[in-house]
Amino acid sequence: xxxxxxxxxxxxxxxxxxxxxxxxxxxxxxxxxxxxxxxxxxxxxxxxxxxxxxxxxxxxxxxxxxxxxxxxxxxxxxxxxxxxxxxxxxxxxxxxxxxxxxxxxxxxxxxxxxxxxxxxxxxxxxxxxxxxxxxxxxxxxxxxxxxxxxxxxxxxxxxxxxxxxxxxxxxxxxxxxxxxxxxxxxxxxxxxxxxxxxxxxxxxxxxxxxxxxxxxxxxxxxxxxxxxxxxxxxxxxxxxxxxxxxxxxxxxxxxxxxxxxxxxxxxxxxxxxxxxxxxxxxxxxxxxxxxxxxxxxxxxxxxxxxxxxxxxxxxxxxxxxxxxxxxxxxxxxxxxxxxxxxxxxxxxxxxxxxx
Numbered sequence: 349x350x351x352x353x354x355x356x357x358x359x360x361x362x363x364x365x366x367x368x369x370x371x372x373x374x375x376x377x378x379x380x381x382x383x384x385x386x387x388x389x390x391x392x393x394x395x396x397x398x399x400x401x402x403x404x405x406x407x408x409x410x411x412x413x414x415x416x417x418x419x420x421x422x423x424x425x426x427x428x429x430x431x432x433x434x435x436x437x438x439x440x441x442x443x444x445x446x447x448x449x450x451x452x453x454x455x456x457x458x459x460x461x462x463x464x465x466x467x468x469x470x471x472x473x474x475x476x477x478x479x480x481x482x483x484x485x486x487x488x489x490x491x492x493x494x495x496x497x498x499x500x501x502x503x504x505x506x507x508x509x510x511x512x513x514x515x516x517x518x519x520x521x522x523x524x525x526x527x528x529x530x531x532x533x534x535x536x537x538x539x540x541x542x543x544x545x546x547x548x549x550x551x552x553x554x555x556x557x558x559x560x561x562x563x564x565x566x567x568x569x570x571x572x573x574x575x576x577x578x579x580x581x582x583x584x585x586x587x588x589x590x591x592x593x594x595x596x597x598x599x600x601x602x603x604x605x606x607x608x609x610x611x612x613x614x615x616x617x618x619x620x621x622x623x624x625x626x627x628x629x630x631x632x633x634x635x636x637x638x639x640x641x642x643x644x645x646x647x648x649x650x651x652x653x654x655x656x657x658x659x660x661x662x663x664x665x666x667x668x669x670x671x672x673x674x675x676x677x678x679x680x681x682x683x684x685x686x687x688x689x690x691x692x693x694x695x696x697x698x699x700x701x702x703x
Contacts, residue, residue, distance in 0.1 A: 363474050366515075370482035373517030375648065380513050382472035384465045387495070388455050388507040396465060398472050402512070411494025411504030418548035419448035420491035422647045423609075425470045425513075425702060427480045428690045433702040435488070436688045438466045440609045445490060448545040453503040454492055462490065463700070469511045470702045476515050480689075487516045487648075491548075519649035524681075526655030526670045527567035527644075529583065531633075532557050536571035536581060536604075543581070543604030550606075554584035568644065570657055572633060573602060580631040583644055586652065587611040590631065591641035591676045593667075597624050598639070600631040610645045610684075616695060617684045624676070633659075640667050641674030650688075651681045 379402050386396030411417045421441040426434055442462035449456045466488060470477070478484035490511045494504030534557045537543025542550055554569075561569050570588075573579040580588055580600045587608040590598040597618040599611055618624040636642075642654040655670035656663055668674030673681065687694035690701075 365477075365479060366475050368478075368515065370478045370484050370515075371517075373478070373482075373484045373515055375516045375519050376514075378476075378514045380473045380476045380515075382469060383513070384469040384509075384511040386457070386461075386465070386509045388509070389505075393455070393457065393461070393509070396461070396509075398468060404508075404510075406493075406495055407497045409497035409499055411496065411498040414498055415494070415501060416547075416549045416552070417452055417454060417494035417504055417507075418491065419445060419452055419454065419546055420489060420548060421445050421546060423466070423488045423490075424647060424688070425477055425486040425488060426689045427477050429480050431480075432690070433470060433474060433477050434690050435466060435470060435700045435702055437609055437613065437698050438463045438700055439697070440612075441466075441490065444546060444607065444609065445492070448547055449492060451542060451545045452547060454494065455507055457492065457509045465509075465511055466490070467700075467702050469513055473513050474703065476513065478515050483518045484515055486513050488513050516648075520652070524649065524651070524653055524673055526653040526666075526668070526673070528565075528656040528658065528670075529568040529570050529654055530561055530564065530566040531657065531659040532561070532569035532571050534569070534571070535574040536569075536584065537574060539573075539575045539604065541604065543602075544606060546606060551585065558584050566658065574604065578632055578634075580633055580636070581605055586644035586646040586649075588631070589614060589643045589645055589651070589677070589680075590636075590639040591674060593638070593640045595624060595676060597626045597676075597680070598631060599626075599628050601628050602630070608645060610647060610650060613684060613698070614645055614651070614680055617687070618680055620695070621683050622679055636664050641677050642666050642668075643673075643677045650685055651677055653677060 382398045387394050423441050442459040446456045477486045492509045495508045496506035568583045571581045615626050619626045644652040653673040656665050686692045
């Protein structure tokens with residue numbers, strides 16, 4: 349029988365789940381009960397708190413509006429079969445956000461506080477965590493913005509760190525069908541720019557490229573390295589993974605690629621759990637025709653299979669085809685998602701039990 353409650357160990361009651369059509373949730377935003385907020389002022393972060401107001405009120409000249417000082421993260425919480433709520437590798441999100449903040453001249457929000465804040469906001473919104481077996485999860489979005497007024501070009505002096513959560517359905521309804529992507533004429537990042545951090549400005553510059561791709565009938569863009577345009581980088585929001593014809597997992601390496609937590613987890617799962625050979629190296633575009641399978645990896649979909657890449661009319665079709673996820677990528681996907689949902693035991697520290 350599907351559980352419609354979870355046990356909150358810190359308080360002696362059962363928290364009823366919200367009355368939602370969990371099996372038919374889309375991948376979108378829904379206002380939940382609580383969000384976490386902490387403010388940085390006079391050189392230090394305050395204690396932070398859970399609040400109920402989902403709105404943010406800022407001065408018209410706030411640094412985030414004028415000079416795009418913002419960074420963010422994304423992770424998920426799940427209800428396990430035995431009724432616990434777990435989160436996948438929040439410490440890694442904390443570390444990556446620290447790197448983003450440093451690069452953008454924003455104050456670092458400490459790792460221990462980040463993980464504690466995730467725990468607080470998930471517990472407070474436990475009724476919004478989809479039940480086990482629904483195919484849905486609680487998406488967690490930590491972010492930081494410059495909040496005080498800034499008119500000269502410089503970093504803000506005050507900041508706000510927030511975490512919102514929203515229940516989301518599976519990224520792909522009815523299964524992940526292979527997508528078709530195009531080689532973009534745009535560059536995603538400069539050679540020594542901000543491609544390696546999760547800055548909001550990176551995603552703003554990708555919007556025109558993705559809208560253009562959609563108008564042309566493609567699902568996504570493949571960005572080449574900005575210096576030579578001969579090597580594979582990533583898409584607007586996901587890292588690439590490839591499988592060679594002898595079953596080796598290959599992931600592109602570049603200083604301007606965002607270090608995906610999903611991609612790094614996939615590499616461990618492939619090598620340690622599935623016995624695959626793993627290579628993290630530069631991948632040249634002219635190699636693509638020789639790969640057997642291709643996928644995009646990230647928090648939202650975990651892995652999106654790619655069936656075809658189109659380079660200005662020239663098609664590169666992967667042997668795995670356009671009907672279903674390739675066999676090796678499917679094995680990786682199944683193993684990783686089982687670990688994320690605590691259905692099988694993963695590496696130590698990967699799954700944090702929230703409650």
